[in-house]
Amino acid sequence: MFSNFPATPPQASSFSREHDLIFYALLALTIIFTVMVGIGVIYFVIKYKRGSDADRSRPIYEDARLETAWSVIPLILALIMFYFGTKLFITMRVPPADAQEIFVIGKQWMWHVQHSNGVRENNTLHVPAGKPFKLTMISQDVIHAFYIPAFRAQMHVVPGRYTTMWFTPTQPGKYHLFCSMYCGTQHSEMGGTVVVMEPREWANWIENGGQSQATLTLEQSGERLYKQLACNNCHGAEDNMRAPSLYGIWGKKRTLTGGRSVIADQSYLRESILRPHNKITNGYSNTMPVYDGQINEEDVLKLMAYIKVIGSSVGGPSSSGTDTAAAVLNGTKGTMSPFAANAIQYQNSSMRRVDSTPTTRSGELAVNAIAAQQEAKGN
């Protein structure tokens, strides 16, 4: 039933090994002393049980040497453990000068992470292996605690003051992120995942504004979708037997079968993507499949954005119009003003947040999450 039955947390930061060494040393001490006391108790109970013929003469009631011994030996062991524990703690508390700073805001009941280049994420934290990071944290409401068991790192996140913690991740993988300080109703669901990436992978990720691939503009993803759905098979650069070209269609008057006409605006395009049989352009037959229920509104918006670009161009692919379209589609970062770039990035990041609901633990029904997990396992 429990094929996966771990008893230790994964070791994924530079503290993990040293922490676990101290932990196991303390564990050894605990076992030694417990076994010693246990054996002593059991041995004495058996030997001196009422009725046994053990020698009970000359009992001792106080013995300064013995008592000094079992006060001083534990004291020395305690001081040794204190030394190693404190040494590790001081390391954990003093971040190295080259640690990159990440800001963390805790609020009921989510973690908001802000990387120094502006990339933001909720309930996840992406960091590369092998690089020290310093987290500067504050709470917006009650006290939380940022806890990554695999890193052996934990710190309170307090309203009204900054707290810091630092770590160097060592092992790529996905690890738990918990809020470990009770903070109200959904306390147990305030958390998510810490993703430790290979340095190059992470460099890509942070460069692309928090995505593993370069972010696409709405138009670019529309173009991709246009090809994915094979729209271009029929709706090519020029009108053909099967379908009219969409180049230069935007805002133009279209004549439909039966003589009615319509302006090719957003609502017409949407309708014609989802339910093409409603309004068929004069001279063509009803061959296009229905996309209603096949693609979602977001995809429609993407397609529309692309169709707007090619629809505003004048004619076929050879004309100058398509060059503008190509320019819009390809030339982004170089030519755009920083403001526009930011706007696109903002738009993308807000779109992404809709996308990334699975990482947002809070607000999601536990049952659904489990179902999703099981499904994932089944696959």
Next chain:
Amino acid sequence: MSAIPADPNVTAVSATPRTETNYLNADWSIKSWLLTGDHKRIGILYLVTVSFFFFLGSIAAGLIRYELTAPAGFILESETYNKVFSAHGIIMVFLFLIVAIPAILGNFLLPLMIGARDMAFPRLNLLSWYLFMIGGACIMGGMINGGVDSGWTFYVPYSSMYANSNVTMVLTGIFIAGFSSITTGINFIVTTHKMRAPGMTWFRLPLMVWALYATGVVIILGTPVVAVTLLCIIFERVFHLPIFSAELGGDPVLFQHLFWFYSHPAVYIMILPAFGVQSELIANFARKRVFGYHLIAFSSLAIAGLGFLVWGHHMFISSESMYQGVVFSLISFLVAIPSAIKVFNWTATLYKGNIRLQTPMIYALGFIGLFTIGGLTGLFLGCLGTDVHLTNTYFIVAHFHYVMVGGAVTAFLGGLHYWWPKMTGRLYPESIAKWNAVLVFIGFNLTFFPQFIVGFMGMPRRYHYYYFAPEFQPYHIMSTLGSTVLALSFIIPGLYLTRSLTKGAKASANPWGAHGLEWETSSPPPTSNFLQIPVVLDEVYDFDPVTEHEQDKAAQALEVPSYLSNEAKSIESEKEKR
């Protein structure tokens, strides 16, 4: 020399009064109970009410355990779950642990043990029970009328600004119950100082009295601080007085300092009396003077003193400064030493004793094992580097349950069984009780040992769901199975002890052949405890294992089962005295 070794030395000790009036049957009216000044009756009042609260707290614990067997729960909403674990903590800490041993056993025994007729302030003692009941009623009222979801620690600003539950009323209840503690503490200290029988010098005091005295000191120094602190939360919550909340201009970390300044010593309010009980049980069932009596007595005082200097170890990661952390960690390691000394001394007491494995002794031996683990795992949390990972996880939950349940509750059960014949005048069925003591030990370990592992793996405490970390589930299932055994082992004594009240055999004055002034008077004792105030001439725990063993051998030769022979002898000696 009889089984009561004190006989020849203690002069003028009263024998059983011929008229069988005792504190229980002196007056049957309800008024005589509710207006009593008798420390024994007040102890019984506490026993009844505290047992009731323990029952409620255990139901909450059961709900928590069953809910956690599934990663996403199956009975409770998160909001309800939070109220349930808060109720469990608040009831168990403020209405059970802090009160159980001091107010039940301490109240009943302290005057008997030092040869006094009552506490120094009997009416104050009764007042303490009423304050406890008013406080308990407020807490219960708050929990029924909306509940409280801030945990027993009431961390601000959650409790003062954000919790929508009935925090104010519950805090008022704890505030009032605090005065009950304080009055009890004052009574312990004054009674120990002023009411000792002639000849009862400080170093003839049973170690239970030393422990209760040290507890009294901790109570009166610590409780006022938490009372003021909780009052501050009420002021901030009700009047928005800026004290703790950052958005009002206060400091949330200040609250933690004040709270733990009481609540760490409060741990010693719970465990010191347990140490006392433990010393009594070990000495009386190993039939030997406790090894290193002086060191144990002083270590109680050392714990009471050092206990006030370690509160910061609850706050290593709560933004207190690194240097504060280092100092608090060092003192925490030091405070572990007196506890270690006690464990070694109890073990050494068994050496060359004449050990009787009766029910209270089984609890006492279990205590040694559980407290050793509980104490040593405390080092993981006092050690700075490991605390960073382990604090706020199930490791800490397991640790303090080993100390609080494995220590305090085990000692309480052991003590209750030991003094039950004295309190009620009845004997309980020994064999069931013995096996049940073993069951407590097994059930307890099954419940809380898996929590160490799941805590080390990183399961935070106070988590309702853990569907995102299914690797925790096996340990929660084990823990819940264990808690079922543990619950059973708490129900069984409730049944046989209650039954013994009417069906149990009558107990003699000293059914254990134990040593101590409380065993010199009849069971149950008369209202005035002793018909004549005893004069103490012998040392504490003045046993003689060698002679006793020879007597046992002689008795065996006569083919009388040793347990009965002891009973018979103690009855004989009673007769002789008459």
